[in-house]
Amino acid sequence: MGEDTGWVPHGGDTAFLVTFVLFAITSFAFEPFVVFGCGGDGGLAACAKAFEEADGAGWYLWPGAVFHWYAESFDPVFLYTPGWLMIMCALDMVLFGPAYLVLMYGFLKRRLWVRWVGLAYASAITYSCVVYFAYVVSHSTE
């Protein structure tokens, strides 16, 4: 057992840790392709094209290619990313990404201060989710 920090473990803590890892990967590996693109004005499409044309040499572009497949298959808002969504993706990259690392550390080391980081994070991400879902739902057609 580690040191007694006052933290009382909960069965779901491991699930939160797994989620923090997965979401951190999204923030750090995928969001930069939406924010910075891959040159030109092609957005994610340029990333997918560059990945195909590089033929192995551009392996690091795979998240951009996967994101483009997701956008093309389900979520076209990322094909023509509006400015507000690009800003939200940038915040996901620079704010939420590091927050996941802090949350991982706090949960692993059972630090009580993680409560306040977690509550701030949960509030902010809930707000951005509502905006994103509302936009997608309100722009859907038969």
Next chain:
Amino acid sequence: MYETQRADMLWVVLINIPYAIMPILLWIRLTIGWRTTGSHEKLS
């Protein structure tokens, strides 16, 4: 103007459900689900 098909919209919502659910569960975990041994709690 951006538009998406309703069927695709449902996929988008389903795929992104973890982003909607996890913060709510985290909120519950850190509020009504929050317990400490009291040994190091300074704020309560």
